[in-house]
Amino acid sequence: MSTSSALLENAVEQLATLPGIGRRTAMRMALDLLRRDLASVQRFSESVRRLREEVRYCGECCNISDQDLCGICASPARDHGLVCVVEDVRDVVAIENTHQYKGLYHVLGGVISPMDGVGPEDLRIARLLERVGSGMVREVVLALGATLEGDTTCFYLHRRLREHGVAVSQIARGISIGGDLEHVDELTLGRSIADRKPYEQSVKR
């Protein structure tokens, strides 16, 4: 793409480094920014700059935070004896949206995957073990994806956590609420049957 302005070219190039953005879309975005008034674009760029400069990671759960301790970890209303281990920030958002969970989180920052060059040492596992070692944690809930790498990471964590004598649980896998059985894939359905639980437990909620 050749344009009449090196400045425009430069902006397009930068925008195109974002995930899911090709050069064509980047050009549309750049032209849109040009059409706005200066104050609006300053607000925009300021927010991006501050995001990068000022966001910190929570010293406890490694979630994205504005303070040294994130809002969830700082809240006295949360159950500090319960820690849910997730892969990244998006999973925290997803679980928060359920309004079902009142414990804390621990954001690993990925899963173990040698093929992608990610080993246990690249994840925030040491911090998790420290938290558990402090004696405050009663139960760790593993909430990683049901992929091979997710399962392997759960296995690894379970082994490391075992030494601390903390209870380790894993989120249930099964059919989605409001779904017909016939539309559930057979692996999930098979798993739901294998992992069935007493009826009294399921009506309680």
Next chain:
Amino acid sequence: MKVRFRRLSLFQFRNHAEADLELGPEINCFTGPNGTGKTNLLDAVHYLSLCKSYFDATDQHAVRHGEEQFLLKGELEEPDGPVELACSVRKEHRKVFQRDRKEYERLSDHIGRWPAVMITPYDGQLILEGSEVRRRFVDGLIAQFDRGYLDALMRYNRALKHRNVLLKRFAEQGGGSLEALEPWDEQLAAHAATVHRGRRAFLAELTPLVLEHYQGISSGPESVGLEYRSALDQEPMDSLLRRLWDRDRSAQYTTEGVHRDDLHFLLDGLPLKRFGSQGQQKTFLIALKLAQFDLTAARTGRKPVLMLDDIFDKIDPLRMRHLLRLLGGGRFGQVLITDTDAGRLHQALDGLPHDVRFFHLDHAQTIRMEAVERAEAL
């Protein structure tokens, strides 16, 4: 119940500009010189049954040279009336697959409903080539009807890759411990057990059927066998991985496991690959595929369309006769056969009480149909 194509039409598919055939309920023979498109007719049926070519994974390659798209249609005879299948591929577009003019949401909803089994000279690689070809054959057949097996196999292969990356890294960067592999070994052990069990159970079912068909075709004195060999026969995967840790580390990959399993084909207890004649090897392959037919029929409740592509070379006339008698005998359903030698087929079918139709192909792309009078039952 059998899968029965009543009608087959091709448009710009491989070498066929246009073709339209009314197929008979039992034996359909396609004869003619090389390069007239006999095999392509079978491949069209394979497409309609399994949504892909038997020979070439790239759909675009099936478009006739110089054209932009192909269209295949097949009319199936079903208890509730005819069903029309259509498959079309346009260059630079995705494949469209329809049943009664309604597009499938997922191709997997179609695959397996109207099964087909193909036997071609290419299947010789099952005997001649390395163990990977045989594992792929067995895995494909099991996975078709067992999602749990497929999942375990895919996870096993993926965990194996991760583990091999680690072994390589240990060698490059030094260090590394059995403990670092443990999470992967745990996964491998669990999935290897599923794969091993699946293959063993499958072969226990398949083997007697192969033997039976081999006897049926050869009616000779020789006996054949299939032997599935796996390191897991002696030792579970987890202890295997622990025991071979040093060897794996110096080899920089995982040296034993179900990824090294093999299936041995035997003739009177000796390797068929070395001691079998070409005719015996071919008879074995046919028996193997007929066993595949039986299992597919049992799993789907449908007798697949059976396709024999140019398989009679090196087969003696008596075996050919036995085979053809077997194929029309009610155990099988609709059968499609190609051969360059119409005379040989006529002779082998002569006097058999089957419904037989011949289609003679030539280079001018005409297809001449000839119904053979049903012989009086002997």
